[in-house]
Amino acid sequence: MSQLVAFALPGVPLGCVFALMGAGLVLTYRASGVFNLAFGAQAYVSALVFYVSVNHGWPKWAAAILAIVVLSPALGLLLDRIIFRYTRNASQFVKLVPALGLLIVLPSAAQMIFGDSTRLSPPALLLDTSKVYFHFVGFAVNGNELSTTVITILAVAFLWSMLKFTKLGLEMRAVVESPRLAQLHGVRSDLIGAVAWVLSSLFAGLAGVLLAPLYAQLSSLNFTDLLVAAIAAGAFGSFVSLPLTLIGGVFLGVAQELISGYLPTGSTIAAGVPSAFPFIVLLVLLIALPRFRVKHEVSDPMQGCEPPPPCLDAPRRPTAVFVGSRIFAAALAISFAVSVLTWMPSNWVFTLGLGVAYSVIFLSIVLLTGMSGQVSLAQATFAGIGAFTAGQLAIHLGISVMAGALIGGLIAAGAGILLALPTLRLGGIALALGTLGFALVVSDIFFPLSWVGNGGSGISVPRPAIGAISLAGNRSFMILALIVLVVASVAVALIRSGTVGRELAAVRGSEVGAESIGINTRRLRILTIALAAGLAGIGGAIYGSLEGSISSNDFNYEMSLIFVVVVATVGVRTISGAIEAGLAYAVLSQLISTLPSRYASLLAFLFGLAALTYVRHPEGVVDYVKRSILNLSETVLTYFGYHSIGLRLTSGYVTCDVGDGNGLPDGSVAAGGDGLPDEDRLETKRDVDGGA
Amino acid sequence: MAHMTPGTARLLQVVNLSKRFGGLEVLSNVSIAVERGEVLGIIGPNGAGKTTLFNCILGVISADTGAVMLEGKRIDSLPVWKRADMGMARTFQRLELFSGMTPREHLLVADRVHRHSGGILKDLRGHGVPAREELDRVSDVLALFDLAEVADTPAEALSLGHGRLVELARAFILEPVLLMLDEPSSGLDASETELVITMLERLQGNGRTAAVIVEHDLQMVKRVASRLAVLNSGELIADGDVDTVLADSQVRQVYLGST
Ligand SMILES: Nc1ncnc2c1ncn2[C@@H]1O[C@H](COP(=O)(O)OP(=O)(O)OP(=O)(O)O)[C@@H](O)[C@H]1O
Numbered sequence A: 001m002s003q004l005v006a007f008a009l010p011g012v013p014l015g016c017v018f019a020l021m022g023a024g025l026v027l028t029y030r031a032s033g034v035f036n037l038a039f040g041a042q043a044y045v046s047a048l049v050f051y052v053s054v055n056h057g058w059p060k061w062a063a064a065i066l067a068i069v070v071l072s073p074a075l076g077l078l079l080d081r082i083i084f085r086y087t088r089n090a091s092q093f094v095k096l097v098p099a100l101g102l103l104i105v106l107p108s109a110a111q112m113i114f115g116d117s118t119r120l121s122p123p124a125l126l127l128d129t130s131k132v133y134f135h136f137v138g139f140a141v142n143g144n145e146l147s148t149t150v151i152t153i154l155a156v157a158f159l160w161s162m163l164k165f166t167k168l169g170l171e172m173r174a175v176v177e178s179p180r181l182a183q184l185h186g187v188r189s190d191l192i193g194a195v196a197w198v199l200s201s202l203f204a205g206l207a208g209v210l211l212a213p214l215y216a217q218l219s220s221l222n223f224t225d226l227l228v229a230a231i232a233a234g235a236f237g238s239f240v241s242l243p244l245t246l247i248g249g250v251f252l253g254v255a256q257e258l259i260s261g262y263l264p265t266g267s268t269i270a271a272g273v274p275s276a277f278p279f280i281v282l283l284v285l286l287i288a289l290p291r292f293r294v295k296h297e298v299s300d301p302m303q304g305c306e307p308p309p310p311c312l313d314a315p316r317r318p319t320a321v322f323v324g325s326r327i328f329a330a331a332l333a334i335s336f337a338v339s340v341l342t343w344m345p346s347n348w349v350f351t352l353g354l355g356v357a358y359s360v361i362f363l364s365i366v367l368l369t370g371m372s373g374q375v376s377l378a379q380a381t382f383a384g385i386g387a388f389t390a391g392q393l394a395i396h397l398g399i400s401v402m403a404g405a406l407i408g409g410l411i412a413a414g415a416g417i418l419l420a421l422p423t424l425r426l427g428g429i430a431l432a433l434g435t436l437g438f439a440l441v442v443s444d445i446f447f448p449l450s451w452v453g454n455g456g457s458g459i460s461v462p463r464p465a466i467g468a469i470s471l472a473g474n475r476s477f478m479i480l481a482l483i484v485l486v487v488a489s490v491a492v493a494l495i496r497s498g499t500v501g502r503e504l505a506a507v508r509g510s511e512v513g514a515e516s517i518g519i520n521t522r523r524l525r526i527l528t529i530a531l532a533a534g535l536a537g538i539g540g541a542i543y544g545s546l547e548g549s550i551s552s553n554d555f556n557y558e559m560s561l562i563f564v565v566v567v568a569t570v571g572v573r574t575i576s577g578a579i580e581a582g583l584a585y586a587v588l589s590q591l592i593s594t595l596p597s598r599y600a601s602l603l604a605f606l607f608g609l610a611a612l613t614y615v616r617h618p619e620g621v622v623d624y625v626k627r628s629i630l631n632l633s634e635t636v637l638t639y640f641g642y643h644s645i646g647l648r649l650t651s652g653y654v655t656c657d658v659g660d661g662n663g664l665p666d667g668s669v670a671a672g673g674d675g676l677p678d679e680d681r682l683e684t685k686r687d688v689d690g691g692a
Numbered sequence B: 001m002a003h004m005t006p007g008t009a010r011l012l013q014v015v016n017l018s019k020r021f022g023g024l025e026v027l028s029n030v031s032i033a034v035e036r037g038e039v040l041g042i043i044g045p046n047g048a049g050k051t052t053l054f055n056c057i058l059g060v061i062s063a064d065t066g067a068v069m070l071e072g073k074r075i076d077s078l079p080v081w082k083r084a085d086m087g088m089a090r091t092f093q094r095l096e097l098f099s100g101m102t103p104r105e106h107l108l109v110a111d112r113v114h115r116h117s118g119g120i121l122k123d124l125r126g127h128g129v130p131a132r133e134e135l136d137r138v139s140d141v142l143a144l145f146d147l148a149e150v151a152d153t154p155a156e157a158l159s160l161g162h163g164r165l166v167e168l169a170r171a172f173i174l175e176p177v178l179l180m181l182d183e184p185s186s187g188l189d190a191s192e193t194e195l196v197i198t199m200l201e202r203l204q205g206n207g208r209t210a211a212v213i214v215e216h217d218l219q220m221v222k223r224v225a226s227r228l229a230v231l232n233s234g235e236l237i238a239d240g241d242v243d244t245v246l247a248d249s250q251v252r253q254v255y256l257g258s259t
């Protein structure tokens, strides 16, 4: 009994922090519909600012005001004003991408600003960490545990009563149910969104400063790892109820500490299971939650009043330009292949080979997200499954890496299906959350297992040989990688132009409509998840074989997030987008690795930053820039008296019948205006404003 | 019921269907049947529950109690797509077009789903692109609905009238045994309404297809419907011959009295 209490007690403050983060998530989710995955990163930034200012000799109260009351809410306000107010009516993916970008940007920016030194024993906010204030059933309660618990309960109670009893709280709840209807009743949904972000960021700041001393070292990883626990805490309250979130958070904290207390120490399992626990709870909750299952039942009655989404820009380029650009692309591809195979230095061939492997993985994102509109945050994990399978099969059974890649792809596809089955019936954000949890668990627990990734130190993956021809050299291996990429691209292109692609487009266009003509949307989604996981697995095996050795770190969950962000930035709708993204990512990583270590995350930072523009440029900001350049060159040509050669892609787009588009005075929720209505569309009228 | 052979069972039978949304009883004990080849009109004031009845019959939402039978088989636990596969096609009051796709693509995808003639393996072997005969079939239907001119315009750029016709064409190409139309003529001009009527008559001509049509335009209902049902506050208050129902005093009071 006493041992039970001894194990459980430290779980209470930990659980309180879960609850605090969960409450912050619930708040923005309810008020702006955004699942703020960057919540942990916001918490980290506050904790860091607090740490740095205390270390500079600031009094704690001043540091706390700066970190929690000033900086964090200011950041929240900024985020709402420049990004999230535009996403109110957007699809989950459009909301998710900037949050992911933020999750990547914040820690990397902090690292660049404050340096990447190790920061030990973070200071506690209020009471002395080492001092024991009183004994609870015979166990010492120190100052930090005490203050964390008390502050959390106060904060959650404050938030709850605000939502429950104040006019502002009522309005917040109304906005979530139906932004339109709330507006018609005079609720300023825009203001509500901003308030929610400010409050939620305040919570993030508080959680960050409270959480920091629970760990020996201040590191951004500790914060993002908490994300799943925070989400699970929110899930306890169906992302609605704050008291249940609090209870759920404390339950998770206590249960996690109990599990790690009673498990035998030392084994990999013992290290992994506690961190896997929140994910398992989350998965169970997602499946069991009635709120998620009845998503179709009670819907926003004003939904049909939204203006139709903006029209597609009809690609009416002159045939000559179209054919010309095709020829140019083909010439580029051929000269790339020839250069790689002949004169290029071997280390560059290696880098580009990585780019080719990334491209294969990124194609899976084009298939899944661009074509099917689903978000997986575990594509790097699926790649890892492929790579470890190929490596282990080659080491132990002597199976060629090429066959191993296929088997690895199959296993990844199987894992994808297993993950899809429970999460898919929930729709929306559930697959993203489920895959994120999966990615965390697999990279933390499964990949380090001795028979998978050799306890984190990694395994070697040999290069394959075809008969007597060895592909050990970078150049010869590149041929194989290119063949895989071409086959994968052709396959994706065939799927897109075939039955499955058209059915996917239909489901993206209208899920209800698609079901009504007999499309089994669930089966279709599972199929695409399996295909995408398999493709990522094959790409991962190529990557592993090129690298020669892999460890669990190569495929951690952050890679998955970066992958999604990179592809969304470069262009998630096109095959060429995936290839450009893959090559660019590999080449830029190589360039940045030559910079000082504090800039190690510069690339992630830049792509994260670009992802923040996703709301405005869902076709990929890179694509947007490309188009702008074309438009500019056309303008210059016309200026110098040349005739239009049709570079300007804005010419002749379809006009639509949308009336004044917005209908309501407040433009912030206008789907046809700023918030993107629907899935990422390739070229929207609004986005080709360059020449209009 | 169970011993009845499908041939003798009614095409569609709805028995004691009830549905609540929270505290609001939207359908209470609605029973209705549709025979092969007939056109049943459903009228009722706004908010009467007509669309909800459609959604329950088609599986978009599940009823609280009651049964739905198609050709004698219980279908109430089947998913929407399976009911569609059994020959129930519909249009929506609030358009559910595939945004981003052209009318031609709408029909191509529907046609292929209906014929089960596609699949991932065929796609990968390069047989996914539409065949000549598919394109011809689709062009014919487009012409039938006077959509040839806008065949390659993205759905979001279509007028409401064209949008309705695309939905109709999409339902038509599925060769349904039961066609369910939710206010098909709203937003259509006279000639487009005429098209809808022609199509309904054509379908009726084959003697196999039945239609259920929710419609506020009484003139149109009178022309196409062979039977009329009236829904008011979730209750079926009349069901029978068109003229008899329209002459019914209760119907006149709740529905016609207000117009
Ligand atoms: N998903 C839903 N959640 C809550 N209430 C709903 C929902 N769908 C419909 N209702 C309510 O149920 C009632 C019946 O709606 P329904 O759409 O079936 O009416 P209708 O007869 O089709 O009306 P109309 O002629 O305007 O189309 C209305 O009061 C409506 O507000």
Ligand SMILES: [Mg+2]
Pocket (backbone or CB within 6 Å): B050, B051, B052, B093, B182
């Ligand atoms: Mg209706």
